[in-house]
Amino acid sequence: xxxxxxxxxxxxxxxxxxxxxxxxxxxxxxxxxxxxxxxxxxxxxxxxxxxxxxxxxxxxxxxxxxxxxxxxxxxxxxxxxxxxxxxxxxxxxxxxxxxxxxxxxxxxxxxxxxxxxxxxxxxxxxxxxxxxxxxxxxxxxxxxxxxxxxxxxxxxxxxxxxxxxxxxxxxxxxxxxxxxxxxxxxxxxxxxxxxxxxxxxxxxxxxxxxxxxxxxxxxxxxxxxxxxxxxxxxxxxxxxxxxxxxxxxxxxxxx
Amino acid sequence: xxxxxxxxxxxxxxxxxxxxxxxxxxxxxxxxxxxxxxxxxxxxxxxxxxxxxxxxxxxxxxxxxxxxxxxxxxxxxxxxxxxxxxxxxxxxxxxxxxxxxxxxxxxxxxxxxxxxxxxxxxxxxxxxxxxxxxxxxxxxxxxxxxxxxxxxxxxxxxxxxxxxxxxxxxxxxxxxxxxxxxxxxxxxxxxxxxxxxxxxxxxxxxxxxxxxxxxxxxxxxxxxxxxxxxxxxxxxxxxxxxxxxxxxxxxxxxxxxxxxxxxxxx
Numbered sequence: 001x002x003x004x005x006x007x008x009x010x011x012x013x014x015x016x017x018x019x020x021x022x023x024x025x026x027x028x029x030x031x032x033x034x035x036x037x038x039x040x041x042x043x044x045x046x047x048x049x050x051x052x053x054x055x056x057x058x059x060x061x062x063x064x065x066x067x068x069x070x071x072x073x074x075x076x077x078x079x080x081x082x083x084x085x086x087x088x089x090x091x092x093x094x095x096x097x098x099x100x101x102x103x104x105x106x107x108x109x110x111x112x113x114x115x116x117x118x119x120x121x122x123x124x125x126x127x128x129x130x131x132x133x134x135x136x137x138x139x140x141x142x143x144x145x146x147x148x149x150x151x152x153x154x155x156x157x158x159x160x161x162x163x164x165x166x167x168x169x170x171x172x173x174x175x176x177x178x179x180x181x182x183x184x185x186x187x188x189x190x191x192x193x194x195x196x197x198x199x200x201x202x203x204x205x206x207x208x209x210x211x212x213x214x215x216x217x218x219x220x221x222x223x224x225x226x227x228x229x230x231x232x233x234x235x236x237x238x239x240x241x242x243x244x245x246x247x248x249x250x251x252x253x254x255x
Numbered sequence: 256x257x258x259x260x261x262x263x264x265x266x267x268x269x270x271x272x273x274x275x276x277x278x279x280x281x282x283x284x285x286x287x288x289x290x291x292x293x294x295x296x297x298x299x300x301x302x303x304x305x306x307x308x309x310x311x312x313x314x315x316x317x318x319x320x321x322x323x324x325x326x327x328x329x330x331x332x333x334x335x336x337x338x339x340x341x342x343x344x345x346x347x348x349x350x351x352x353x354x355x356x357x358x359x360x361x362x363x364x365x366x367x368x369x370x371x372x373x374x375x376x377x378x379x380x381x382x383x384x385x386x387x388x389x390x391x392x393x394x395x396x397x398x399x400x401x402x403x404x405x406x407x408x409x410x411x412x413x414x415x416x417x418x419x420x421x422x423x424x425x426x427x428x429x430x431x432x433x434x435x436x437x438x439x440x441x442x443x444x445x446x447x448x449x450x451x452x453x454x455x456x457x458x459x460x461x462x463x464x465x466x467x468x469x470x471x472x473x474x475x476x477x478x479x480x481x482x483x484x485x486x487x488x489x490x491x492x493x494x495x496x497x498x499x500x501x502x503x504x505x506x507x508x509x510x511x512x513x514x515x516x517x518x519x520x521x
Contacts (some may be wrong), residue, residue: 057426076428083426087419093441093519106427106437134520154427 006190007056007158008032012065013215014051024215025051029065031209031218033158033192038184040193040201043211044251049194052216053160056192057081069158079107082156084164088147090135096146097122097131103154118153125149125183140168141176148180152187159184159191165200177204177231185228198251202243203231210250220250307491315492322489324477328496331462331473334390335504338397339458343451345398346405353406354413354439355431367407375399375461379468388469396468397461401454408453412446413439444519448512455504463497474500 012029025048058077067074090099104110122128165173193204210220295301296308353360416439466475474493481489
């Protein structure tokens, strides 16, 4: 793993103007992520996790502070980030191949080389035989994989996963988390996984960042010592429980 | 297919029998009505001068070379197709503009509501004076009736396209035009076809109303003319042909929908 910092938050704050007043969504966020690192962001609902991702993706600007990707300030959507949403957001009216090429199409990068790369990804992750099928003919797990390939096809530097598994049932979710983890590792991607599920957060990342209640600020940030163990294996590791309890206490969830 | 259980066989038989019964009933009602109409007219219980009579309608149809029936059907058909196509195209275009600019949509909203509620037939004389008494007036009349509803339906559909899909496209840096062509429009194919099905009926209403007013040619003209000269055979014939034409056009739209949906979805 290279030690180069790929993403930096420099004192990010965001305040919304709503009809009934100002809402402070994020306050003085400072942290950075190294290249190839997988980072989970966990926090209570409404703490601004998704907003944080929108800022990184350039979908909206922060009120103050700067976000740097590879030392360059984020201004609007760029090719540097790939975003995965809660639902797989595959288009029913396109085949899997058509869906996977959507990102390239929108960016105007539908070159023979890039198409070949996308097909290579389909082949690598077992979807080549399904490329002419429509999303409704695939299982939830396969659909999620297709959505990931659509994101990977544009070769982003950083992947942003926003509750990417929460629409799946529990069984599928565990398998898909494993699946996505191995793909991210395989492709040596930097990724930020946003989740409200503490266990999922621990199982997916090298490092975990805890956001406090609104206004969101970093209340904890520590590495997870699992090495390269995949999510399912991690859940059996004794330290999994320890991490879980630390985070649970920090979030103020008492049973 | 070879190994079906007894209960499955019974279920399929029952389903098929029910289907056949429904069809038989439908056809019988039509045949009985025609038969009753014809026999009552022959016996003299109803006056065929006022009510017409199936055989006289048949005679009118077979006499198409003398009464120019084909020409009038053609005129109505042509006006309907033109009015329908224009209504759909202009409607979608305006809906697109209003989707693009929420500011314009907000401004247009009360006008659309009022124009939609207005009985468009009331505009008939205005239209004839403005564009002249001819085919053009009939087409404008048809447009007046179908356009506003198209705009409102399509705009509503465009605005309600799945926000998650739109966000997904935005994360790839899609501009507004790409969001429309790649997400919003294909997402609304169902809305579009529902709109087409409603429009084909509304356009016919507009065309017939226009022909009533303009009184030059078409099935609407034949109905008005036949009424004025007490040729009820001509009136009834025209109404029946109109019913068949309306059904055929609707079927055509449904067939088009079926083909498009099948090629797009599987």
